[in-house]
Amino acid sequence: MGLGELCNQSTETFVCHPSTSGDTTSMQPALALYLALCLGSVFAIWPLPRSLQQGSTPLLLSHDFAFEISLSHPPGDLLSAVSRSQSYLQNDKLERLVVGRGAADRAPISGAKQISSLKLVLGGNRTMRSITEEILLPLEERDESYILDIPTNGAGATLQANSTLGLFRGLTTFGQLWYYSDGKLYTLEAPLHIEDSPVFSWRGLLLDTSRNFIPVDDIKRTFDAMSWVKLSTFHWHVVDSQSFPLQIPGFEELSQKGAYSADAVYTSGDVQELVSYAAERGIDVVVEVDTPGHTAIISESHPEFVACPQFTPWATFAEEPPAGQLRLLPDAANFTANLFTAVAKMFPSSMISTGGDEVNVPCYEQDLEMQQYWNATGQNLNQTLSMFMQATQQSLIKAGKTPVTKEEMALNDQLTIANNSLILVWKTSADLPRVIERGFRVIFAASDYMYLDCGAGGWLGDDVNATSWCDPFKTWQKTYSADFLANLTDAQKSLVVGGQHQLWTEQTSAANLDPITWPRAASGAELFWSGPGGNVSAALPRLHDVAYRMIQRGIKAIPLQPQWCALRPGLCDLTS
């Protein structure tokens, strides 16, 4: 029996990924084949699990359904997650996206068996920690795997994992199994057996809160949405040349003079609240204080440390206005290192980014103090940059953090950076193999696949015909098709820790945060959980489900197509 026949089977269960090995490279062809064949599948799971066996028997969720937590002293964040799951089950009311919606399933589900509980079990001999503690562990120490088993008659359904984080991921999956019709919650695909774990541990979203300020509540809402698609990392590009909204103990003058207003500040309390909120939802907050470039606003409080502040024409001194970079001098490096020491105390993550992108050479070359220093010491730009990088990275390493930095720092062979640095590939996907060849671990965030702000037009004034620098718009399909492991050896593949969508906010605020991000960022969530190689036409119906579910939960996700298409999988494809 071929997979095609399996897909049309009405009575038997089948295995979607018959040969799951845990290896990050061998599952891709099987996944693609499965997705291509099972177009009409009805489940709304996103991201797709590593292994999924499903039947075709309807099963109802009982009105008194309850999660049964068979743990002694379960951590509070697990209990909260369970109670959120319970509430989503009640309130999602997602009707199947078919012509007639929920009404189409009334007949098949009448008289179906009921599932009245799901038992949560911790297996293995891992020390029990809270979800929060688990997600704050270094990437390689996390265990997000889980096994979800739902028998045909619903009896003895279990969710098993080695960690509370795994249980949380499994709860998220469980919440996606159910459709709503006429007051009933049901699946048409019992029995279900899911064995799942992510291909990559870094599954992120970058948000820039400097170009325009994003209030705490909007970030929290973003965390919720991220957790629903199992994203694990919030890369917080908190400051930039335009504003410095982060209040740092001992460095309050930076935000005092650099935030857009007294209201547009993240206090220590805000940060703590955000970090906790994220961690309870299985999200690690990796903060980025971009240095030495993208720091013009520091000149408001510390003009002594900033070269070429607000120099004009800005285009000579920076990629966008205003110009200004931290001087690559011992005093400024010392200031920056101390700043990172203070920032490191605010963020419990094992990782912090020092930025490192778009260092502008003319800015330093035309800075008198830099020139004097170079003349006095005989050093050149790269040597002073290397000194700066080492000072800042060392302060992080001393604070127990793994440094994250942008690709420029890894691709410049004149610089010395820490071997364990995580390198963010952002300029182009073509740079990923180059960084890997240098032996660094990488995060895939290439602008040609992962930038959410592309395509929205030029934002500079007096530039009538300008398009965005990274035109065109990156559709969810484009992201989904990113084959970032292509042509890598197995050893090289193991250096890829994952990837992320990035939202630069020159033209974004709370007003359009949701519609720019969702459901598009879910595309990356599946790319990095399930691995590349998925089929876009098979994914689209499930992604519509994601969007509709998000709307019901208060996220302003956009429709990817006319509803006519959403109700008729496959009919709006290019060649259909």
Added chain:
Amino acid sequence: MVSFALLLCPFAVLSPVSALWPLPKSLQTGSGALRLASNFAIHVSVPNAPSDLLAAVQRTTSFIKNDKLERLVIGRGAADASALAHTKTLSALTVQLHSASQAKILSSIAEEARAPLSERDESYILTVPADGSAAVLSANSTLGLFRGLTTFNQLWYWSNGEIYTIEAPISIQDSPLYPYRGFMLDTARNFFPVADIQRTLDAMSWVKLNTLHWHVSDSQSFPLQVPGFTEVSEKGAYSSSSIYTPSDVNTIVQYAGQRGIDVLVEIDTPGHTAIISESHPEFVACAQARPWSSFANEPPAGQLRLASPDATKFTTDLLTAVAKMFPSSMLSTGGDEVNTNCYNQDPETQQALNASGKTLTEALDSFVQATHTAVKAQGKTPVVWEEMVLDYNVTLANDTIVMVWISSANAAAVAAKGFKFVHSASDYFYMDCGAGEWIGSDIDGNSWCDPFKTWQKSYSFDPTANLTEEEATLVLGGQHLLWTEQSGPSNLDSIVWPRAASGAEVFWSGSGMKVSAALPRLHDVAYRFIQRGVKAIPLQPEWCALRPGVCDLTA
């Protein structure tokens, strides 16, 4: 007192502090500070003032109180605190009709807004003295007074509890360059609840847009419940809750009218009608025929059988019924993207053509004449998309209004044929461009009209480009358009605002003004909208919004 003519103003002054949008025809400002008194009130000195004028005054009062727009400069409102101490206060705005108009029978704003384009009077005169004596707003019509109230609103900034201008005295004489200043919304690809449309109408009125072109139905869904044709929406709406009932329509039309907005409904025919096959398969050719790309510009395929007398009668009856729902003097019968292959492969259409001895083009001509006769019988002026004129040379009444959409370059050809037209060109005014391909299984596809049309692009539009002076008189105005393949209530505001304000100024104030002079005022528009609950996006980092000119390309 500084005084300058309209077209000079933006060139001369890089950082005007007034947040007026669109810019008035004539504006004189001083440099004195003037605060609103805490007991400031608007006195309506209009006998038998219609209730929608009184309601507009109420809204104006409430906006003035709640906008709290701080000036977009470093330090925001605090920058003006010292200038405001010991200034004169304004305690009243008197709203009145010009003496010559006082004898007229007074119409409501709603009635004025739906009068034929050529009969409207949106002009007004507004004076705000520097010495604290009453400001005066006068006009020939309630509609003009409403426009003036909107302007008065925009004069005021907020700082530490004070509402003020630093440009008193102010003297404005204003009227729009073009009578049609629109926004088109497609509610068929995805549905928009009434409340979202109402919010859009509010926002439109704040920048003096005066026409909602409502592309209510299309091939994907038919949400309009039409009396006598209820089966069309019953079977063609996305769900029973995704329907505009006659009462909803009435709500929307009234709401719009009270805000100076005319609702021009479009029932697109004969193309873009696949969904009618759900209730009337007998009238639709190539319904859901595949591959869709052979039969339509997007899925699903399906067009009204234009050669069929029955389908024609059905359509004219439908349009007649729709016309009765909408009080506007205009109604659009669509007419874009007629697919000939659909008809060529439809046996019924071929039989009908054979029986009548007509070519497809002749049949289309008869079909449109029939539908337009029905529209005219209801006292309405028909509106069509450009293909009816340029591709099919359909017989149209001289007063038919044409929408130029495919390319701005086609405006001259439409003008050459002598038709009045509305600029709706995809290369300047399509709000959905640049958002990527929405068709499935098309990984590298872009939107068909890439790139994104920025506000600057729209703002640079010249409504009379390549037209003779005589042809220029055929320009009725223009509009932004939002096709909603990838839009829903979630991103309606953020796609439309503040971008659509760009068109609002082009068609009120005229073209040729500099984008860098407009940008600070447009930032004000966006910030004000946010405060009023419309999710306008920031056009730049706030750092730039606070520093006019510093983020220009060559700054």
